[in-house]
Amino acid sequence: MGRSERRTLTSVTCGFPSRLHTDQAIWLNAFLAPANFSWQEKGVRMNLSDLTGDELTKVLAALSNPHRLRVVAAVARERNYVSRLARDLRISRALLQVHLRKLESAGLVSSTLEVSEDGKAMKYYEVVPFALNLTPGSVIALAETITIATDEEAGQAKGER
Template identity: 45%
Template structure:
């Protein structure tokens, strides 16, 4: 994991609504309308949060057809573990150096 990937994950997890979404999805996949009802969120707002979580690869959405041919989107939690320590950060910064990602020349001594 490089620093950009780490920051995407931390940003995704750094919001109370997104933590609530993860908690709901921990019990299993849920149709987006049902998830919006459970959380008391509008679907547009829920989709904005789900997009952040998908970008961080913490949740995944699946489009399925119902019996009547209607497209239905379900989301589920992707198994993940994020352990944040000083070593996690140093490893991410070293990964940046090795791959040329990150672009911060001030980190050459990491």
């Protein structure tokens, strides 16, 4: 296989993508966890085999934004609350809340409300352990389960009314 025919392997580790080449299938590996994290101890709660095509679309859409990748990387390193995350990531709390809602909706992060020593309610976020390994075969299988209308189909449906 020539250099121009070589396929690309994109690997996302802790939110920092790197491009590699492979002569095999295109793979997307996403393993986001702190260095001392043990998959065996915590257990991966989101596997590709557990997702429908619609759910995978939601997960990939959530991860497609660079700000959200940075948020996932930050909470994968350590559980944190909104104000500190906003300071660490240098984004507004309002914008961070938007991204956190999208990530939580996709099942990539979870939150718990806790009361601090001084009585303030603080919402802490942490990454939900996940491992996704996309192959052309898994994309074919998942595409058959998609029920979300495409933009074109949605436009046609509106025109039929």
